[in-house]
Amino acid sequence: MADLHLGGWREDTLREIGIKSFEKAVDISINENVDFILISGDLFDSSNPTIEVMASAAKKLYQLKENNIGVYVIEGSHDFSPTGRTILKVFQEAGLLKKVTSADEVEGKLRLRGVKDPKTGTLIYGVSGIRGSLEKATYDVLDRSFLEQNDDKKIFMFHSAIQELKPSSLAHIEAMPISYLPKGFFYYAGGHIHEKGEFELDNYKNIVFPGALFANNIDELLIFKGGGFYIVEFDNGVISKKYVPVKIAPVIVLEINVDGLTSFSIEENIKNDISKKDFTNSIVITKFKGKLEGNISSLNFKKINELIENKGARLVKRDTRGLVFKEFKEIKNVSFTKDKLEEDIISRHKDQVSLKGCPTETIYFVKNLMEILSKEKKEGEKKDDYNNNIIRDSIEYLRKLKLLDGLDENNLS
Amino acid sequence: MGLGEDIMDIVGKIVSGDFSGLIIRQKTGVDLELGELLVTREDGGYFIMQIFDISYGSQIPERIRSLAAGLKLEEESNLSFLASEISNFILVSLKPILFVNPTRYHLPKRLPKFFSAIERIKEEDLKFLEKPDRPIYFGKIRSGSRVLDIDVFLRGDDVITHHLLISASTGKGKSNLVKVLTYNLLSESYAGLLIIDPHDEYYGRTKKGLKDHPNAKNKLIYYTTSPTPGSNTLVFDIKTIKPWHLNGIVTLTDAQLECIYLFYYRDKDKWIENIVMSEREEGVSAQTLDVLKRKFNNIFGISYDGGNINFRGNLFSNNNGITTIQNVVDYLQSGKTVIIDTSKLGGEVELLIGSIFSEGIFSRYKDLSSKGLLLDKPCISIIIEEAPRVLGKEVLDKGPNIFGTIAREGRKFRVGLVAITQLPSLIPKEILANMNTKIIMGTEMANERNALIESAPQDISEESRNIACLDIGEALLTSTFSKLAIPLKVPLFENILLSKSSFTKEKTIPRGVDLD
Numbered sequence: 001m002a003d004l005h006l007g008g009w010r011e012d013t014l015r016e017i018g019i020k021s022f023e024k025a026v027d028i029s030i031n032e033n034v035d036f037i038l039i040s041g042d043l044f045d046s047s048n049p050t051i052e053v054m055a056s057a058a059k060k061l062y063q064l065k066e067n068n069i070g071v072y073v074i075e076g077s078h079d080f081s082p083t084g085r086t087i088l089k090v091f092q093e094a095g096l097l098k099k100v101t102s103a104d105e106v107e108g109k110l111r112l113r114g115v116k117d118p119k120t121g122t123l124i125y126g127v128s129g130i131r132g133s134l135e136k137a138t139y140d141v142l143d144r145s146f147l148e149q150n151d152d153k154k155i156f157m158f159h160s161a162i163q164e165l166k167p168s169s170l171a172h173i174e175a176m177p178i179s180y181l182p183k184g185f186f187y188y189a190g191g192h193i194h195e196k197g198e199f200e201l202d203n204y205k206n207i208v209f210p211g212a213l214f215a216n217n218i219d220e221l222l223i224f225k226g227g228g229f230y231i232v233e234f235d236n237g238v239i240s241k242k243y244v245p246v247k248i249a250p251v252i253v254l255e256i257n258v259d260g261l262t263s264f265s266i267e268e269n270i271k272n273d274i275s276k277k278d279f280t281n282s283i284v285i286t287k288f289k290g291k292l293e294g295n296i297s298s299l300n301f302k303k304i305n306e307l308i309e310n311k312g313a314r315l316v317k318r319d320t321r322g323l324v325f326k327e328f329k330e331i332k333n334v335s336f337t338k339d340k341l342e343e344d345i346i347s348r349h350k351d352q353v354s355l356k357g358c359p360t361e362t363i364y365f366v367k368n369l370m371e372i373l374s375k376e377k378k379e380g381e382k383k384d385d386y387n388n389n390i391i392r393d394s395i396e397y398l399r400k401l402k403l404l405d406g407l408d409e410n411n412l413s
Numbered sequence: 414m415g416l417g418e419d420i421m422d423i424v425g426k427i428v429s430g431d432f433s434g435l436i437i438r439q440k441t442g443v444d445l446e447l448g449e450l451l452v453t454r455e456d457g458g459y460f461i462m463q464i465f466d467i468s469y470g471s472q473i474p475e476r477i478r479s480l481a482a483g484l485k486l487e488e489e490s491n492l493s494f495l496a497s498e499i500s501n502f503i504l505v506s507l508k509p510i511l512f513v514n515p516t517r518y519h520l521p522k523r524l525p526k527f528f529s530a531i532e533r534i535k536e537e538d539l540k541f542l543e544k545p546d547r548p549i550y551f552g553k554i555r556s557g558s559r560v561l562d563i564d565v566f567l568r569g570d571d572v573i574t575h576h577l578l579i580s581a582s583t584g585k586g587k588s589n590l591v592k593v594l595t596y597n598l599l600s601e602s603y604a605g606l607l608i609i610d611p612h613d614e615y616y617g618r619t620k621k622g623l624k625d626h627p628n629a630k631n632k633l634i635y636y637t638t639s640p641t642p643g644s645n646t647l648v649f650d651i652k653t654i655k656p657w658h659l660n661g662i663v664t665l666t667d668a669q670l671e672c673i674y675l676f677y678y679r680d681k682d683k684w685i686e687n688i689v690m691s692e693r694e695e696g697v698s699a700q701t702l703d704v705l706k707r708k709f710n711n712i713f714g715i716s717y718d719g720g721n722i723n724f725r726g727n728l729f730s731n732n733n734g735i736t737t738i739q740n741v742v743d744y745l746q747s748g749k750t751v752i753i754d755t756s757k758l759g760g761e762v763e764l765l766i767g768s769i770f771s772e773g774i775f776s777r778y779k780d781l782s783s784k785g786l787l788l789d790k791p792c793i794s795i796i797i798e799e800a801p802r803v804l805g806k807e808v809l810d811k812g813p814n815i816f817g818t819i820a821r822e823g824r825k826f827r828v829g830l831v832a833i834t835q836l837p838s839l840i841p842k843e844i845l846a847n848m849n850t851k852i853i854m855g856t857e858m859a860n861e862r863n864a865l866i867e868s869a870p871q872d873i874s875e876e877s878r879n880i881a882c883l884d885i886g887e888a889l890l891t892s893t894f895s896k897l898a899i900p901l902k903v904p905l906f907e908n909i910l911l912s913k914s915s916f917t918k919e920k921t922i923p924r925g926v927d928l929d
Contacts, residue, residue, distance in 0.1 A: 080925070103926040110923050128925035135925035144642060159925075163740065164646045164733050171736035172743070179640035201646060201733050400922070 001025055001039055001229035002159070002191030003212040005078060007053035008045030013315040014283070019056045020248045021214040025229050026060045028244055030067050032231055035120045037069060039097075040191030040210075041076025041129050041159030047086040048375050049079075054087055061096035070117055071097040075128035076159040076191055082130075082368050082400060083393045100126040100157055109143035114154075122153045122234075125182075129159025129192050132174060132364035136160075139180035147182035153234070156181060159191040165199045165207065169223075178204055186239065187232065194220055196228065198241065206239055208232075213246060218317060221285060225251040249314050250282045258323065259290035263298050270307055280312035289322030296320060342367060358401055365401070372397055422532045424451065425505060427525060432509070434875065435462065435524070437531050438470065439503035446557030448879045448900055450534040451507060453525045458514035460525045461534065463900070464557070465875035466506035473500050507531075508875050510897045513541055520896060539563045549573070550597040551852065551890055552590075552903040558884065560902040570603050571894045572850045573794040574824050577831045580865055581854030586886040587833055588614055590852060591796065592623065592906040594831075595750060599626040599633060605745035607774065608796045609767040613637070613756035616644075621910050623750065634744050636737075637754035638728060647753065648727055648734035649769070651713060652682035658769045661803070661814025663712060663761065669705055672697045685709060686731065689717045712762055728758070742773040748791035764803060771795050772815045778826040792827040795819065800832035801839035809841060820844045838864035850892035852901070855883035871898040 004022050009015040029037055044053065064071055075088055091097050102113040114125040125147060129135055147154070161175035170193065178201055181188060188207040196211030210229045215221040228245040254274070258266050286304060305316040343363060350362040358365055372393045377386045398404050424445060425437035439445055449464045471478060473494065478501075484490040494500055509521040518541055534556050542554075542563060549569030554561045581587045591608075592615060598604055608615055616635045617624045623633055635644040656673045659665065665673070675697065676684040688705055709715050714725035724730055744751050753770065755763035774793050781787040795816075797803060803816040816830065821844070823829055830848075837845060838860050845868040853869075856862050862880050866873050869891040873880075876889060876898070883889070886905070891898040 075925070082924070084927070099927065101926045103923070103928055105923075105928060110926060112926065130924050138923045138925045140643060141923060142642075164648050164737070166736055168735045168739070171739045177640060177643060177645040179642050179644055179646065197732075199732060201648065201730075202727050 001037065001210050001213050002189070003042045003076065003194050003210075003216070004039070004214070005042055005045040005212065005216045006057055007049040008078075008216055011315065011317075015053075017248045017283070018214045019053065021227065021246045022057065023060055024246050024248060025213055025244075026064060028246070029069065029231070030063070034069060034231060036117050036122075037064065037071045038124070038155065038157055038189045039071065039073040040126075040157050040189045041074050041080075042078045042191060043073060043076070044079040044087060045216075046371070047075075047079050047081035047088075049087060050376075051378065058091065058094075058096060061091060065096060068119070070119065072100050072115060072117070072124045072126075072157070073097050074099065074101055074126040074157045074159055074191070077129045077131045080128050080130050081371070081393075083372065083396045085393060100124045101128050106143065108141065109146075110138060110141045111143045111146050120153070122155060124155045124157065125185075126157030126189075127159075131367055132361060133160060133176060134364060136176045136180065139176060142180070142182070144182045148184050151184070154185045155187045155189060156185040157189045157191075161192055162190070162199075162207070164201060165197065165209075166193060167195050167197065169195070178202075178207075186234065194227075195224065196243065206241070208241060210243070214248070215251070218285065218319060221251050221283065221317070222253060222287070222319065252277075252279060252282045252284045252313075253287055254284055254308070255287050255289065257290045258288055258292050258299075260293070261290075262293065263300055267300065267303060267307070270304055274308060274311055277311060279308060282313050284308050284313040284316045286316060286318045287322065288318065288320045291324045295325055296323065342370070355403070358403055369394065369397065423530045424533055425531045427453070427527060427529050427531065428504075430506075430524075432524065434465065435507045435509065437505050437507060439467075439505050441498040441502070445503070445505050446559075447882055448555070449557035449559070450554075450900065451531050452534050452538055453529040453531050455526060455529070458512055459538065460509050460521055461511040461513065461538065461897070462507040462509045462531075464505055465508050465879060468504050468506070469501070470504040471501045506875075513538070518896065534561070536561050536563055542566075547601065547603040549594065549601075551899075552593065552886075552888070552901045555887060555900045555902040558887070565890065565899055565901055567850070567890075567892055567894050569598070569601065570792045570827075572829075572892065573604055573831075574792045574827050574829045575849035575893060576820060576823070576829045576847055577794075578800075578837065578845070578848035578851045578865075579831065579833045579854070580835070580837045580851065580856060580861070581888075582835055582856055582858070584885065585855040585883065586888075586903060587854065588612075589886065589906050590854070590888065590903045591615065591831070591833065593903055593909060595796070596623055596626055596906065596909060599623065599628045599750055602748045603791050605748050605774075605791045605793045606750040606796065607741070607745055607770055607793065608750065608752045609755060609763070609770075609798065610752050611755050611763055611798050613754045616752045616754065618754075621907060623752065625910055627913070632749050634741075634749055634751045635754070636741070636751065638726075638757050646727070646734075647737070647766070649729050649737050649766075650733060650735035651685050651715065651729050651731050653735060653738050654685060654713070654729075654769070655772075656684070658765060658772060660768070661808065661812045661817065662764045662768050663708065664811065665708075666701075668698070668701045669708075672701050672705060685713065685715065686722055689715050689722065712765060728762070738769060738773045741770050742777050745774050745793050746777060746790060760802070767795075767797060767803070768815050771819060775815060775819055775823065775826065775828050778828050782826050787827060790827065792829065794829050794831055796831040796833070798833045800830075800834045801836055804830075804832060804841075804844055805839040806841050807839075809844075817844070820847055835861070837861055837868075840864075842868060850890070850894065853880055853883075853889045853891065855885070855887065856880050869898070871895075873898050 006018055006022060008018060061071060073088060079086055092099050098115055100115045104111050112125045114123045116123050127135055127138055161173050163175040163177045166175050183203040190207060190209040193209045194212040194216060197209045199207040208230055211227055213227045213229060215224055226245055226247045228243055231242045231244055233240045308316045346363050346366045355362055423440060424443045425439045428436050428438050430436045445464055447464055451462050452459045484492050511518055512521040539554055544566045545568040547569045548566040549572050551565045554563040554565055579587055579590060595606055598606060616622050636647040637644055638647050640646050656677050676688050680687045689709055691702055713729040716723050722731055741751050755766055781790060803814055809817050819828055819830055849870060851869055853865050862877050866877060870893040871891045873891055886903045888901040888903055889898055890901050
């Protein structure tokens with residue numbers, strides 16, 4: 001599985017559904033008696049999730065441990081931290097999971113150590129994903145011939161979009177060519193792409209992106225409706241893959257055409273439209289479209305939500321991007337994800353500062369630094385400790401990028 | 414400059430001529446060469462002239478000269494002419510090509526003074542040739558076989574959008590020239606280049622190439638059917654192929670075209686798969702369907718067998734490469750250089766791939782133009798080898814293709830061609846004339862030279878002999894964007910790389926792995 005993004009939604013209900021999806025996937029895996037579980041990045045939505053999210057995840061990971069099911073992970077672009085101080089590290093120390101990204105530098109090349117699953121003897125290697133596809137630099141120096149030299153049962157885990165395999169909806173995202181991956185592995189467990197897909201290209205067989213276990217934003221809810229994971233069987237050299245959908249709450253899209261209607265008649269139409277529908281336990285997305293008389297405040301969303309919630313919906317989310325207002329132009333159809341908005345703002349302002357000698361693109365430098373600086377204070381953490389941690393992590397990050405060269409670090413704090 | 418130096422520098426004096434050619438008498442002991450650049454100075458400026466012919470002259474009647482030669486040969490006589498250097502001499506024909514004064518330079522509109530002294534050109538005589546904005550580099554100025562340390566640049570976006578023709582016989586240095594042009598463009602951001610590379614010679618897979626440019630990491634993209642680590646696999650999802658990609662590339666009858674469009678309008682991006690899977694189709698003869706299936710099998714390697722769609726090879730697929738065309742077009746639009754290695758593909762497939770990408774970028778730029786968004790975008794150059802395969806008269810007579818369209822209309826949309834050929838005469842005159850910059854390298858065949866001379870932006874009618882004599886790496890640059898046809902020496906690509914050897918690769922900081 002991949003891209004669970006635990007803790008990722010702002011709404012409690014959706015965040016809970018994300019966690020429940022993970023719990024269900026673990027339960028299914030235990031029932032199916034799997035040998036081990038691979039999580040190809042972004043188990044968490046941030047490197048430093050809330051206590052509640054960590055606790056829920058720890059509980060299920062412990063259950064897997066009790067069932068003697070190994071959990072092998074790599075970090076993804078969301079739960080990676082340039083300082084290495086992540087919750088995955090904590091969980092690894094606690095023996096709840098194992099990162100497969102250990103490596104040595106040998107003669108200028110990067111040699112992955114890999115992890116051998118004790119139950120099956122499978123060798124598992126991986127490279128984490130980083131915002132802006134910065135892991136490409138690592139693949140540049142990866143000792144591929146070392147990884148390709150024997151015919152052991154080998155799995156490669158990665159958290160990167162692959163140029164030749166990415167879906168058309170993600171044509172614009174940063175991706176790396178498939179040729180960066182070592183050849184000859186019997187399974188390639190991919191993450192980062194939230195749409196599921198199975199691929200084969202030349203010497204690369206069984207490349208699988210399971211997609212997100214649960215949608216990560218409204219667009220994914222609209223398109224994928226749900227998520228899932230794969231159960232893969234390897235028997236006498238033959239691989240069979242089974243996709244297991246995980247559905248905690250059905251996603252229902254309610255299209256509402258407002259063309260030429262008043263607020264009152266829109267509500268009446270909705271009432272009629274849903275009268276015979278059952279939304280029990282569902283996530284309902286109200287997708288508004290058409291030309292609206294007046295502005296958006298003329299729609300009584302509270303009342304519309306109540307109408308739908310009264311039919312049993314667990315949560316109502318709205319999508320108003322298809323609305324055209326009489327006095328305004330059409331709302332531009334962009335993804336309102338937090339990431340996208342941040343990137344847009346940074347890229348608009350990035351030319352105003354010059355980062356001399358910074359090896360990372362400004363946009364990713366700013367995002368990484370923002371992530372470090374925006375860490376929340378943990379429960380019980382002293383204010384001074386919290387401040388010092390933030391300062392220490394920031395300095396460590398800047399030092400790594402060699403941006404502190406020539407400065408007296410002792411005076412920085 | 415002192416009087417003594419003046420005399421030392423003089424190589425001849427003007428003795429006759431007109432605008433079509435000045436005749437100078439060459440000074441004894443001086444060896445002037447075809448193509449050499451000379452100057453004659455006057456108050457307020459100087460003329461630049463180029464040698465286009467050399468002949469003998471003598472004041473002694475020919476029968477006397479023949480008799481003297483006979484006596485020397487047959488009788489071993491030591492008879493010699495009195496003041497032989499005065500009586501026998503070399504006449505050199507020159508074409509005035511430019512008049513330079515301190516404020517401007519222009520084509521000459523008058524002749525230099527009678528009996529003017531002629532000198533060899535010096536580097537400082539050409540200092541007025543400045544490096545323009547958005548430069549494209551061609552090489553160094555050549556005077557005969559002597560290379561001057563003056564770099565030749567033209568304004569690159571003008572040259573690129575108005576098409577460039579590179580013509581030469583085999584072994585005269587075409588590939589080296591393209592490497593030099595494209596290598597230097599990797600330092601610029603004003604142009605995106607699409608290089609269709611049928612010999613896989615530009616990237617430098619096994620030797621030095623464009624990959625060794627300091628900007629290659631950010632600016633060079635390499636697509637190939639047999640990728641090295643870090644390069645992209647050339648693979649297309651069959652759903653991204655459109656019927657018009659076949660125009661002028663694959664020979665199709667009217668019935669076959671009708672069938673293709675019938676499927677395309679109905680099945681959209683499934684048109685190829687559905688034709689291949691179709692048993693019969695109303696309004697389409699079984700024979701037409703069978704021929705199309707066979708053609709598609711040849712081109713795309715697609716077949717339908719046992720209820721499954723199968724592909725021979727990895728170039729086309731129904732699962733991979735759905736964003737390949739879009740990605741390449743995006744790369745070009747962001748000013749990158751994209752090399753498509755087609756060395757392992759058959760001729761028709763190679764051209765099809767060139768057609769797919771060219772159509773992609775041309776449509777994108779047309780669309781941007783219609784929205785008024787084109788001006789701030791880099792111009793695009795599409796480099797095609799053996800250009801008559803797509804721009805030849807015979808090919809274009811069979812039906813239009815995207816390359817012909819770009820040759821005619823590309824300029825309006827900032828998309829240009831770099832057509833490389835040994836046989837420019839096969840390209841229709843109208844298209845040749847649209848190639849506003851031509852780099853002419855050694856060409857022995859007279860009809861090929863004539864095709865070039867007739868379509869050159871400058872009057873190079875006297876250059877035919879020069880062009881025939883051009884050695885490896887020597888060229889003549891004629892362009893609408895230059896006031897004169899410039900004799901060039903293209904530097905060796907390997908030497909350019911050596912001169913930039915100070916470039917050191919930054920150490921990679923490994924991320925995404927845990928080092929102790």
